[in-house]
Amino acid sequence: MSAFSNPKSVAVALAVSLCGLVSAVHAQDIKIGYNADQSASGTAELGTAGRWAFEAAIEDLNKAGGILGRKVVGIIRDDLGAPPKSIQIMNELIDNEKVDAVVGSANSGNALAWLHIPQQKKVPVMVSIATATEITRRYAKEPQNYLFRVSMVDREQVALLVAYAVKASKGQKIAILADSTGYGQGGARDATEVLALHNVKPVLVEKYGPKDTDMTSQLTKIREAGADTVIIYGIADGSGHVLRSMEKIDYLPTTLGTWGNLSSLLPRIAGSKLAEHLILAASTTEDSNAKAKALGERVRKNFPTLTTFACSAQTYDSVMLLAAAMKLANSTDGEKVAAALEQVSGVQGVIKTYDKPFSKTDHEGLGVADFYLARWKGSSVVRYQDAITRSITPADLKR
Amino acid sequence: MVAILQAVFSGLALGGIYALVALGFNITHSTTKTLNFGQGELLAAGTVIAVSGVMLLAGKGMHGTLDPQDVTLWRYAVSLLISVVVLGLLGVLLYYTAVRPFIGLGGLSWVMSTLGFGIIIQNTALAIWGPSAMVIPSPLGDNVIRIGGAGVLPQEILVVAASVVVMLCLDTVMRKTKIGKAVRAVAHNKNAATLMGINVPAVVVLAFAISSSLAGLAGLLIAPITTASVFMGLSIALKAFSAAIVGGLNNARGCMLGGFLLGLVESMVGLWHAELREISIFMLIILVLVLKPEGLLGTRVAEKV
Numbered sequence: 001m002s003a004f005s006n007p008k009s010v011a012v013a014l015a016v017s018l019c020g021l022v023s024a025v026h027a028q029d030i031k032i033g034y035n036a037d038q039s040a041s042g043t044a045e046l047g048t049a050g051r052w053a054f055e056a057a058i059e060d061l062n063k064a065g066g067i068l069g070r071k072v073v074g075i076i077r078d079d080l081g082a083p084p085k086s087i088q089i090m091n092e093l094i095d096n097e098k099v100d101a102v103v104g105s106a107n108s109g110n111a112l113a114w115l116h117i118p119q120q121k122k123v124p125v126m127v128s129i130a131t132a133t134e135i136t137r138r139y140a141k142e143p144q145n146y147l148f149r150v151s152m153v154d155r156e157q158v159a160l161l162v163a164y165a166v167k168a169s170k171g172q173k174i175a176i177l178a179d180s181t182g183y184g185q186g187g188a189r190d191a192t193e194v195l196a197l198h199n200v201k202p203v204l205v206e207k208y209g210p211k212d213t214d215m216t217s218q219l220t221k222i223r224e225a226g227a228d229t230v231i232i233y234g235i236a237d238g239s240g241h242v243l244r245s246m247e248k249i250d251y252l253p254t255t256l257g258t259w260g261n262l263s264s265l266l267p268r269i270a271g272s273k274l275a276e277h278l279i280l281a282a283s284t285t286e287d288s289n290a291k292a293k294a295l296g297e298r299v300r301k302n303f304p305t306l307t308t309f310a311c312s313a314q315t316y317d318s319v320m321l322l323a324a325a326m327k328l329a330n331s332t333d334g335e336k337v338a339a340a341l342e343q344v345s346g347v348q349g350v351i352k353t354y355d356k357p358f359s360k361t362d363h364e365g366l367g368v369a370d371f372y373l374a375r376w377k378g379s380s381v382v383r384y385q386d387a388i389t390r391s392i393t394p395a396d397l398k399r
Numbered sequence: 400m401v402a403i404l405q406a407v408f409s410g411l412a413l414g415g416i417y418a419l420v421a422l423g424f425n426i427t428h429s430t431t432k433t434l435n436f437g438q439g440e441l442l443a444a445g446t447v448i449a450v451s452g453v454m455l456l457a458g459k460g461m462h463g464t465l466d467p468q469d470v471t472l473w474r475y476a477v478s479l480l481i482s483v484v485v486l487g488l489l490g491v492l493l494y495y496t497a498v499r500p501f502i503g504l505g506g507l508s509w510v511m512s513t514l515g516f517g518i519i520i521q522n523t524a525l526a527i528w529g530p531s532a533m534v535i536p537s538p539l540g541d542n543v544i545r546i547g548g549a550g551v552l553p554q555e556i557l558v559v560a561a562s563v564v565v566m567l568c569l570d571t572v573m574r575k576t577k578i579g580k581a582v583r584a585v586a587h588n589k590n591a592a593t594l595m596g597i598n599v600p601a602v603v604v605l606a607f608a609i610s611s612s613l614a615g616l617a618g619l620l621i622a623p624i625t626t627a628s629v630f631m632g633l634s635i636a637l638k639a640f641s642a643a644i645v646g647g648l649n650n651a652r653g654c655m656l657g658g659f660l661l662g663l664v665e666s667m668v669g670l671w672h673a674e675l676r677e678i679s680i681f682m683l684i685i686l687v688l689v690l691k692p693e694g695l696l697g698t699r700v701a702e703k704v
Contacts, residue, residue: 040530080530180674208673211634213625214409216550217669220402237532237626247543248550249405268464268534269626271541305464 029073030066030332032058032322033093034315035104036129041081042235045263046129046311047106051076052299053312054103057319067326075099079110086110090117100332101126101322103315108132108154108183115139119146122334124325124341126318127151129311131259132186136363146338148358150318150351150365152259152310154183157281158190159368159399160392161231161256164279166198167388167396168254169229175204175222177215177242178233184210187233187258197398203227210238215245223251232278235260239278240269247274259283262308267376275376279384282374283310283366284351291350307380314366317349321357321365368397405549406666412555412624414662415562419617420639421646421654422566423610428648429586430606433498433509437517438614439636441493444520445486445615446627447528450535452478461528467536470623475538479619483612489520490611494604524629532631537623554623561620565613566655573651582606586649638665641680645687647697656696 034054036047058074066072075097079086086105093099094117101124105111108130118125119139126148127135133155139145165174174195178188188205195202203225206218219242222230230253232239239257243266246252257280267275286296286309299312306312324347326332329340347354357365375384420442424434435441451461456477457469497512539553573579584592585602593599617635618627625631638661646657661680668679693699 042532044531206673214413214666214669216405216409217402217666217671218673220405220670224402244541244552248552249401250543250545250548250550264464265532265534271467271536 029071030068030326031073031075031097031099032319033097033099033102033104034074034076035079035086035089035093035102036106037081037110038078038106039080040078041107042237042263042265043081043106043129043260045265045305046260046308047078047104048303049299049306049308049311050104050106050129050315052302053295053316054319055302056295056298057316061319061323067323068330068332072323079105079107081107081110083107083110083113087114087117090114094118094121094123099123100326100334101337103128103318103322105130106311108135108186109181111135112138112182115147122146122338124148124322124334124338126322128315128318131157132183133190134186140361140363144335144338145363146334148318148321148338148341148363148365150314150321150349150357152281152283152371153364153366154187154258155190155194155399156364156366156368157259157371158187158194159397160281160371160373161258162191162194162198163392163396163398164373164388165229165231165254165256166195166200167391169227171228172200173203173225173227174200174229174231175206175225175227176202176231176233177206177208177218177222179210179235179238180207181210181234183235184233184238191231191233194399208234208238208242210234212238213241213244215242216249219245219249219251223249223253227253229254229256232257234258236263236265237269240266240275243270243274243277246277252277255279257281259310261376262310262381264305264307264379267379272376272378279373279375280381281371282381282383283371284313285309285374285381285383288351295350313350317347317351317354317365320349321347321354368399369394401548402670403667404547406670407663408546408549408551408555409669410663410666411659412551412558412662413665414642414659415559416617416621416635416658417639417642417661418566418655418658419562419613419620420636421643421658422569422651423613424640424643425648425651425654426582426606426610426613427498428643429651430582430603431498431502433502434513434640435490435493435498435517435607435610436510436513437493437497437515437520438610438639439632439634440517440521440524441486441489441611441632442614442618442635443627443629443632444489444524445482445611446618446622446631447524447533447629448485449478449482449615449619450533450622450627451528452481453535465533465535467540470536470538472538475619479616482615482619486611486615487608490607490609491604493611494607498607521629521632528629530629532626532628533622534626535622552624554620558620558624561616565616566651569609570651578602578605638680641684643694645684645694647694649698650694650696653694653696657694660695 038047061072077089103126106129111130131152131154178184257278261280324344325340329336345356373384374381456474497516501508537554543550581597642657642661643654647653
């Protein structure tokens, strides 16, 4: 009786040979991880918008023959907006999946929780959504900083928001209301420092819990302090509740908010009328060029309710920049790719053509020049312009 | 002045929710000397069930988004009824699986088993609904009503009104009707109640069903204010439990008082220093426990050995 007359041994033999085949194929592939909240917190919509653009970018790379002739594989993980989960995923992606690079984190707090992992293990990371200033700066003094970003940057959006606030407020009565997470408090610090550059001291800095729904007491104090302009530093759900509380106490000062308010949670919580009251910082829109429009349509196939297109564009461009760096380095070695990222130039992205976007000291792909103010109008975000926005000059954008 | 009035309104709305859930703790405690530590998870489950009910009634499917015009009063009421019934049944299930096997055994097995039941419910809900928050507009609209300069949402008035009405009804039932007397008799002495021809197991099951339904009711009432999510229950249940301790776990009126008191303390302290809210609440609890361990309206029970 030959070994193959037994069906069981055939199956075993087949499985063994398949395993060998699969691992052989995997050794050839270039793996890029994606780690962002796609389901849980107020940034889930941002993470989901990024996720489908991530897949689109990889599809495009493979259509063009992959990177260095190797197939690109995306490994997508959902960190549920929880820092411990995000850390666990980062370890898993680097140690078990052996990814060559990581794109991601929608929540700044999550990114700040795992920054040390890719830095120590020398895996380049493209942060395509999270905005905390510290993300690219913490390891800026190391011989090689492995953290890069193509996204809104807190310090840069603060520069824009504060420039507007200082011009909008009569008598420089500006208050800051931030959520109590690392993101909100970091932003409040940035805003206070940038206000100081304009020689303005906020009349009051207040905070609220990320799960709070009634901010009337904080807003009452802000009103009593005489503020006519309020900068809210938080994500969409918190800002939505702040707007509702403002309406409750019949206090609607000029209100400025962050880029996170692109999430449709804002109009859903505050109602579309109140949502229109908030002026927010934005990075890019779908109507800015033909490439953007096409990407928006592709993402919308999988995610029909997309309102956070900026995250899609930034994630797409992040993958393209990584690919360009791998080609330039002619390697997927983390150290070489990170060094190459600081050299890449002429990379065609959706947002713009990146001409030497990164340097040894600056790992931000986008800057205040790429940003503008926007506002909700019904179910979409549109560019916001008034006499004040038109009067803002580069000199006003102190940071 | 307006600020204080504003804080009073916010505190009452919050307090109404705490009071309802605290009442649920009181009902099971007075009949079985046990508490459902999974009350918060039941509350969350009841809420997401009801929100899905509204979505299904509005023809939006399970994971749609609700627009204000989708949430009509009758859809809200029907969903509320569905959620109260489902929660009542869950309460019965909870009793038979997690409480009854341990009654009279001494020890604290029921603490663990009710906690576990809550976690099972939460994870089941997580598998069905996912972790994200669901926004449900209020059936009464979002137009702020001005009272003495302070703004109140119609939903907040509904929360206070509904919780007061439910509490008054329960209070009347407990004090005036035969079934209420039966519940009190069981609470007082099970053996004597059995000898008087009261169906003790039936009364106890009823207590768990009511307790859980109250959680479901509280959840849907607060959802238009806070948004609904699988994780919304824990902090509410913890505050409600604190309210029950402050007011007196074995006194229904005490639990209600405790609920409103905690809600008011929370919003008043928030007016002064937002970050001191939780600290002040738990300081108050410790203070009450030291000075009057049975709670403000509770009666001291002499344990006979």
